Each structure stands twice: as structure tokens, then as C-alpha cells.
Amino acid sequence: MNQAQIKQQAETAKTMFAMENISKVYRTELIETHALRDFTLQVNEGEFVAITGPSGSGKTTFLNIAGLLETYSSGHYFLDGVNTRDLNDKQLSHLRNTKIGFVFQGFNLIPDLNAYDNIEVPLRYRNMNRSERKDRVQQALARVGLESRAKHFPAQLSGGQQQRIAVARAIAGSPAFILADEPTGNLDSLMARQVMELLENINDQGTTIIMVTHDQDLARRTQRHVQIIDGQVTEMFKHF
Ligand SMILES: Nc1ncnc2c1ncn2[C@@H]1O[C@H](COP(=O)(O)OP(=O)(O)O)[C@@H](O)[C@H]1O
Numbered sequence: 001m002n003q004a005q006i007k008q009q010a011e012t013a014k015t016m017f018a019m020e021n022i023s024k025v026y027r028t029e030l031i032e033t034h035a036l037r038d039f040t041l042q043v044n045e046g047e048f049v050a051i052t053g054p055s056g057s058g059k060t061t062f063l064n065i066a067g068l069l070e071t072y073s074s075g076h077y078f079l080d081g082v083n084t085r086d087l088n089d090k091q092l093s094h095l096r097n098t099k100i101g102f103v104f105q106g107f108n109l110i111p112d113l114n115a116y117d118n119i120e121v122p123l124r125y126r127n128m129n130r131s132e133r134k135d136r137v138q139q140a141l142a143r144v145g146l147e148s149r150a151k152h153f154p155a156q157l158s159g160g161q162q163q164r165i166a167v168a169r170a171i172a173g174s175p176a177f178i179l180a181d182e183p184t185g186n187l188d189s190l191m192a193r194q195v196m197e198l199l200e201n202i203n204d205q206g207t208t209i210i211m212v213t214h215d216q217d218l219a220r221r222t223q224r225h226v227q228i229i230d231g232q233v234t235e236m237f238k239h240f
């Protein structure tokens with residue numbers, strides 16, 4: 001997107017995601033850890049946001065809460081206009097499955113399923129008939145440029161290809177946004193760049209992306225870069 005398009009998008013954008021004063025406290029017998037404190041972040045539809053911060057600063061806790069994998073101690077989290085506080089477990093799983101795509105540092109593909117079947121797994125949890133699943137898997141494979149690898153098992157793919165299959169799995173369900181935790185952390189620099197370009201391409205087509213990364217160069221390529229220190233947002237950089 002060019003500068004004018006990004007500015008226009010920022011002005012007309014719809015809020016996709018809003019955390020207001022979220023706190024998360026982990027309690028053990030001996031200590032309390034405040035993993036997030038008064039954490040406030042709003043992300044608009046179509047944004048690509050990079051999150052950086054030192055180890056232990058709360059990045060994974062943030063992603064787990066954003067991904068509805070973990071509860072929070074206080075505050076509010078609105079996802080696409082829905083207050084997640086009001087939902088039961090079944091509603092949370094449904095929201096997670098329909099709205100959120102996950103990409104992990106370690107790819108998290110199922111080793112004894114081929115690429116096609118891995119991409120299909122989350123679709124099977126939805127009431128989607130076989131032919132729609134097939135269309136979606138094939139489109140996702142095409143978008144990541146790996147149609148020819150549909151029958152390959154994860155062990156028969158390079159790290160970069162495995163991560164592209166994981167990206168295909170994340171987008172096959174047409175999520176409202178993608179949460180990526182160090183998606184290039186296990187890749188060499190060439191493969192990392194390919195995966196980043198793929199994510200940028202998916203973002204250009206309209207999918208919101210929130211990516212945790214240690215790589216400052218990648219963080220600078222996104223529209224917005226948020227820094228977390230000690231469980232709080234400390235700085236935000238806009239890159240127009
Ligand atoms: N399940 C848990 N129980 C207790 N403390 C935890 C748990 N998960 C994370 N923490 C603590 O919360 C803080 C934030 O952790 P985390 O979100 O994993 O940080 P990051 O991903 O930025 O490295 C750390 O101090 C960590 O030790």
C-alpha cells in the first residue's frame with residue numbers, strides 16, 4: 001500500500017481488536033507475577049502490527065489472551081465488537097476457530113498428516129462440507145505457492161515451506177486476523193524474508209496481522225511497531 005492508502009485506511013478503519021487495561025497475574029504459592037499490567041492496545045482492520053520486547057516482558061501472554069487461549073485477570077478485550085468477557089467456553093472456541101489464524105515459531109504441523117490434511121484440520125471443526133473444505137485448502141495452497149507439495153509430509157518440507165503451509169492453515173478459514181508468534185524465529189534469513197513477504201502479501205489482501213518478533217528489521221517493515229516492557233506498551237512507532 002502507498003502512503004495515501006495507508007492514511008486513508010487509518011481514517012476510515014474499523015476497530016478489529018481492542019484491549020483496555022488488561023491485567024494478567026500468575027499466582028504460585030510463593031510469588032505473584034504481573035505478566036501484563038494495564039495493557040491497552042487497539043488494532044484496526046487491515047493493520048500489520050509488530051510487537052517486540054525483551055524476554056519475559058509479556059509478549060506470549062498477550063498473544064495467548066488475544067487468541068482466546070488464556071483468560072485475563074481484569075480489564076476488557078473486545079474482538080470484532082464482541083466483549084469476550086461475556087462468552088462461555090463454547091462461544092470462545094467458536095470465535096477462536098472462525099476469527100483467528102495462528103502461526104507459531106515451531107510451525108506446529110501434525111507430523112503424520114500431509115500438507116493438505118494439515119491445512120484442512122481447523123476447517124473440519126467447522127460445519128463446512130467437503131467440497132468447500134477442498135476449495136479452501138486448494139486456494140490456500142495456491143496463495144502460499146505450494147500446490148505441488150500438497151501430498152508432502154512436514155518432514156519432507158524445508159523449514160520455510162513448513163511455515164508457509166502453517167500460514168496456509170491459518171488463512172484457509174478466512175480469519176479476521178492472524179496472530180503470529182516469532183514466525184521467522186526458526187528460519188534462516190532467506191526463508192525468513194520469504195515468509196515475511198508472504199505475510200505482507202496476505203496483509204495487502206486485507207487480513208489484519210499481529211506479529212511478535214525479535215527481528216528489528218522485520219518490525220520496521222510493518223505499519224506499526226509496538227514495544228512491550230514489563231507487561232506494558234511502552235512505545236508505538238508508526239511507519240508511513
Ligand atoms: N503459566 C505461568 N505461570 C507463572 N508465570 C508465568 C506463566 N507464564 C508466564 N509467566 C511469567 O509471566 C511473565 C511474562 O511471560 P511471557 O508472556 O511468556 O513473556 P515473553 O513471551 O515476552 O517472553 C514472565 O515473567 C513469566 O515468567
Ligand SMILES: [Mg+2]
Binds near residue numbers: 060
Ligand atoms: Mg514468549
